[in-house]
Amino acid sequence: DTGVSQNPRHKITKRGQNVTFRCDPISEHNRLYWYRQTLGQGPEFLTYFQNEAQLEKSRLLSDRFSAERPKGSFSTLEIQRTEQGDSAMYLCASSLGLQGRDTQYFGPGTRLTVL
Amino acid sequence: ILNVEQSPQSLHVQEGDSTNFTCSFPSSNFYALHWYRWETAKSPEALFVMTLNGDEKKKGRISATLNTKEGYSYLYIKGSQPEDSATYLCASMDTGRRALTFGSGTRLQVQP
Numbered sequence: 301d302t303g304v305s306q307n308p309r310h311k312i313t314k315r316g317q318n319v320t321f322r323c324d325p326i327s328e329h330n331r332l333y334w335y336r337q338t339l340g341q342g343p344e345f346l347t348y349f350q351n352e353a354q355l356e357k358s359r360l361l362s363d364r365f366s367a368e369r370p371k372g373s374f375s376t377l378e379i380q381r382t383e384q385g386d387s388a389m390y391l392c393a394s395s396l397g398l399q400g401r402d403t404q405y406f407g408p409g410t411r412l413t414v415l
Numbered sequence: 416i417l418n419v420e421q422s423p424q425s426l427h428v429q430e431g432d433s434t435n436f437t438c439s440f441p442s443s444n445f446y447a448l449h450w451y452r453w454e455t456a457k458s459p460e461a462l463f464v465m466t467l468n469g470d471e472k473k474k475g476r477i478s479a480t481l482n483t484k485e486g487y488s489y490l491y492i493k494g495s496q497p498e499d500s501a502t503y504l505c506a507s508m509d510t511g512r513r514a515l516t517f518g519s520g521t522r523l524q525v526q527p
Binding site: 303304331333335340341342343344345348355356358391400401402403404405406407408409 | 419446447449451456457458459461464466504506508512513514515516517518519520
């Protein structure tokens with residue numbers, strides 16, 4: 301399977317704990333995006349990388365959130381001191397990055413539940 | 416800030432019916448419009464990327480049109496099948512950004 305993969309698929313944690321999610325993009329894709337989707341809403345943009353550089357961050361990305369893409373390949377999204385409001389589906393997408401309007405290919409998401 | 420709206424919120428049709436949904440977006444600073452189909456427990460699947468006013472794209476029984484001057488796009492499904500049941504999302508991208516701004520989606524259920 302050469303699509304975007306995300307791990308874990310599901311994560312249940314207690315409030316105050318830290319969690320980390322991983323995204324493996326399609327291998328030749330330069331751009332990697334993180335989105336968050338809550339019930340009844342469409343996905344909301346969090347941040348994106350061009351290779352290893354984080355080029356844009358949403359105001360949704362509070363200080364408790366950090367994302368990295370250290371070698372320009374996989375990416376991690378960490379949430380520190382989780383809150384119940386962080387419960388959501390976290391989606392990763394990747395694109396070739398040759399043009400701004402390239403198709404973004406999505407992974408299956410990580411569903412986070414904070415108790 | 417973009418505000419992308421989709422209607423209807425949900426739709427129930429019978430197998431064989433044709434149907435269409437609407438996506439509206441701010442027309443200023445428009446760059447591209449994306450359509451996705453998202454089935455439960457699967458990854459969102461890209462359907463179309465549309466950029467030019469008057470664009471029409473087709474993939475099997477699904478087609479889409481784009482009007483960038485008035486800020487809307489229609490998605491059509493001809494002869495709906497149960498496997499078309501999914502949430503259909505549109506997302507707009509404006510100039511100078513790489514983020515997609517999504518609507519809330521139209522949930523389609525096709526009854527056999």
